[in-house]
Amino acid sequence: MLLAVNPNRMELLRLKRRLALAKRGYKLLKDKRDALIQKFIKIVQENLKTREEFDKKMRENINLFLVSTLAMTNNEQNAIFQFPQRDIKVKVIHQNIMSVNVPHYEMTDEGNPYPYGFIQTSPELDIAIKKYKDLIPLMLKMAELDKAVLLLTEEIEKTRRRVNALEYVMIPNLEDTIKFITMKLDEMARSSSSALMRIKEIIRGE
Amino acid sequence: MSNIALIGEREVIIGFNLIGLNILPVCGNEEASKALKECIQQQYAIVFITNEVAKTMIREIEEYQKKSKTAICILPSLLGKSNICMNVLRKNVEKAVGTDILFRNEG
Structure with a gap:
């Protein structure tokens, strides 16, 4: 499709510059798109791996x-967990x-994770809580990778549209x-x- | 107050309370979407949602994921294989790369 411009030398120069x-x-x-996709695939694969690991542990x-x-009643549970x-x-x-x-999360934690009496509760609970505690870094990583996937998807889509439009x-x-x-x-x-040649001919004829 | 929230069924998530996450036990669609909205408004850094709860409000989650800075992360399902998070991931991959390269080998 032609652009609506006047066919003169000024426009020609301008267009050539624009083309360059x-x-x-x-x-x-195009380079950016390729690099983004490369990063994206790496992140997605890492995401999958983290999810699998979390799934298994959870x-x-x-x-x-x-x-x-x-074995606990609701009240007992509340007393422990509230x-x-x-x-x-x-x-x-x-x-x-x-x-x-892309966000990166750094965790700081403090305090005692076992604020209950050990007499009323089973040792399994302690183990479970400890394991939950170990799960947290994995969860953070998962959230981080999820967000990265989302942000990169948007960026790749945008870049691809631009590349295609160009x-x-x-x-x-x-x-x-x-x-x-x-x-x-x-x-x-x-x-x-x-026209000049013709005019010249006419002049010569006279 | 922690800036990580966890939305899900009471039995599943209550243990995380002792670890130091903010838990929001919900049952039913309405409660869940209210909880999510609250989390977004309070500007938590991360919101985790269990698979079963996410199933009922996947559209809202996607909307918030686009709009807000909060990272909304769907945890893998503990029952069976139907994983919403995988579907979301697959959708994103398809959107970005143009084809489903993740699960190609399986199908």
């Missing part, structure tokens, strides 16, 4: 935990992956228009030179 810029941008964006753990709390003495906080640090801000719309349009203007200018040059 578009081509450079296209190349850069399955073992939940059974242990349910068995240990099975007032935790432990606190976990995460600090969000942003990492830059190919101009995408490759299939912008650059062909510019090239067509440049060709049109060059041909028009050549045509004008030819017509003026032939």
